Amino acid sequence: MSEFFQTFLNPGVMAESSGLLLRGLWVTVQACLIVVPGGLFFGAGLALAQTLAPAWGARSLSWGVDLIRAFPPLVLLVLIVHGLPFLGIEPPPLLGVGIALTINTSTYYGEILRAGILSIEPTQWEAARSTGLGTMATLRHVILPQGVRNVLPDLAGNTLEAVKLTSLASVVALPDLLRMARVAQGVHFNPSPLILAALLYLALLWPLVRLIRRLGGRAVLPA
16 A cells, blocks of 8 residues: 555655646646637637528538537647648647637537527517517527526536646647646656646536536426
């Protein structure tokens, strides 16, 4: 048992690695602050565009969304971070990661929000229009608030997945939490930094997991 703790839960190694991992955690938080709001913003734009576009436009947008969703996020990440420099465009690593993962997550947010909009009965549209509200005002004041409420657990769940997706950034050498844990592991020849990184991820994600559980429970309760 002592050998197990020395190998995987070595307090000395964890203490020496903590500064490095906390710097990595801050980079991970910055990536999340780009990816989650960006994904929500552009996802909402996609949902509204598919809702308001004529049939042929909605079909074209749906085809493009499905194409991006079918594209592996890791391949998209490597393509943007390591491919754009060949075109003379070299964004900072954090920005490159943010762009790639925002493109990926926005398609999922968009489909969730579109499902929320479609869940509203057409009579709601008709009732709002009968009061003199225009299309955009109806969406803003009547449809979107109800639609978002209907898919709130799914939005929270997708946010959780988006945060976890940022761990892919270590593949392109962004000094995020996972990358710094691997560096510390190499310095100390001990996997304890990886365990510490896992605990930091848990501290970051556990409140969101519990929120999703509560939202999901409310969704199935009778009115």
